[in-house]
Amino acid sequence: MADLKPTLIKNKAVVADDWTVLRLQAGEAAHNVKVGDGKIIVPLNVWHAQRAELRQRAQRGVWLAGHEPFEDLGSDLAHFAVIAVDFPIFTDGRGYSLAYNLRVRLGYCGELRAIGDVLRDQMFYLQRVGFDAFTPRPDRDIHDALKGLSDFSERYQPSWDEPLPLSQRVPRKGAKA
């Protein structure tokens, strides 16, 4: 098991994951936790605390909890290769609005990744609001989770994936006179 390469779902396929998510352990502090070399997705508070150093890296990644103020990322936003949104539990829907606002309001175009309690049955909606990458919960089969992306073939309402409502995309008939 140990030598299994980490994977994620990206652009509707299972691919190798070369990023590591850094989560602060008990006793660790944002300002002095050591951020290893390579592609690391750091917590938002670590980004703020070590911004000067982290900004020097070629590949930057940050993760936010659903309630964290994304506006603080400001001009850094465009320079992240990855932004991840953490779902502490799948029923916490704040991450959906956060993702939508990152994409639509702030115009973030890099990878937007769902991490944490990410499960098959939420994947369809997650991709609609802006996520293009997913790391399903490690105890679940990632190939099974992938199926969740194709639960529906049509959409009534606009969101990030589809800016136009159904009625503006296809001809829909009224009642027969």
Add this chain to the structure above:
Amino acid sequence: MYRYDQYDHQLVRERVVQFRDQVRRRLNNELAEEEFRPLRLQNGLYLQRHAYMLRVAVPYGLLSSTQLRMFAHIARKYDRGVGHFTTRQNIQYNWIKLEEAPDILAELATVEMHAIQTSGNCIRNITCDEYAGVAADEIVDPRPYAEILRQWSSFHPEFAYLPRKFKIAINGATTDRAATAVHDIGLNARIDAEGRVGFRVLVGGGMGRTPIIGSVIREFLPWPHMLTYIEAIIRVYNQFGRRDNIYKARIKILVKAIGIEEFTRRVEAEWADLKDGPGTLNVAERNRVTTFFTAPTYTPASNDPGPNVQRTGAPAFSHWLKRNVKPHRVPGYAAVVLSLKKPGVPPGDATAAQMDFIADLADQFSCGELRVTHEQNLVLAEVRQADLLAVWQAAKMHGLVTPNIGLLTDIICCPGGDFCSLANAKSIPIALDITERFDNLDFLHDIGEIEINMSGCVNACGHHHVGNIGILGVDKNGEEWYQVSIGGAQGNDTRLGKVIGPSFAAAQMPEVVARLIHVYLHERIENERFIDTVQRLGVNPFKEFVYATPINTEASVIQHHVEARAYG
């Protein structure tokens, strides 16, 4: 009424496939119960005391005879022959097997029905006035807007995991029959000085543990902005609503906590990005959906004799005309309320046989359409006045003409502790006891208009806060008690009732209601309804009389054992 096109059919079918697979995975234990629970709830499936309950959506209360026959079929095939109509214009079945739920949803899909988002922390069924399209006081027909909202909110990807449930009601008439003030969002149609249609938008109303009347967030929102503005409201709620305490998670608590001014500021900030964007509703789509709600061809009224009481000589018919027949905007027509509040039957219940019969009645007399009211009755909205006697005679055979609409025995009542696992106390047997105590029709008519609303717990499915008499089941050390409030009202002058004092045992409740009525009859001045007298005198005279002498708790109470076989 609205008919599905290929896209509606496709989405609902795909939902059935999705849920069937989720049920399969649950039964195989691939899905844990806590992972499955929100999924089944968003398909209307609750786990109750004895079995699963399935809540099927009746979008804005509008139903075809074909759909009602399907309800009857489902009651027979998958339940125990009964359906229960709810205060949110839906229908519930109380004896459902999990493994059969996908089949039921597949059958419903064939008649353009579903159970999507009838529960769970998402946008629920949109409700509106049961007399929409026929009401004499209508400003704007709310049904096209309700259907547009139904589609927009169905499978909304961002709002499926809100802090708590979210209910939207639309009223299009001068009289609010949709209880808009006690919804998360209430829309009241208006026409401004330039003749534009729009909505007065209320936000943060609700019942439950903390009843609050909604605040006005916009006096006039032109209709093209309906969807984007609601999206902005719900996005603010989704981000800032509390998630740490289920009892403080509704939008009303957020609005109260930060104040309507700050809440409005945040909504406006969200809306700034959306306003006039692609989500804006356009004329073509509004007009397309409106074509589904055009009026039938009416027969001119000139030769209709109208409801002729003398002709039949039956006082029962005359009572029924007075209570159960409502005005229609077209001369010569009327809306007929079929009472599901017959003494001895749980309020809002209809048997499969009754549903089949009502479907036939709708085909014969009312363009094949029906409405479900939030008072848990059914309405035939397009009846020629010349046919009223025939409708009455036919419906009488099936126990559907109890002339009690708006009277004391037209009780709004949740399923309560007999079925619901949330309930602290039973509600149906109390309603039955009260109904039995007031079985004299002349007396009922003398008492006049009064609304008794009862809920088996603080979730307030029975709308007890806005009942003229509100009854709330409470748990005291494992025993069932009932707290009584008076002075609540729904409609344009929505008010929350005041609790009169310590709660009562079940057996005392008919006497408590009788004493409240006694004070009213003694104190009323001419033409005053119960609610008017309460508002004039305040709670005290009622309270004093109710508690003046002890009420027997043993009482000669008939035990109503609520069980499917009791319906026959």
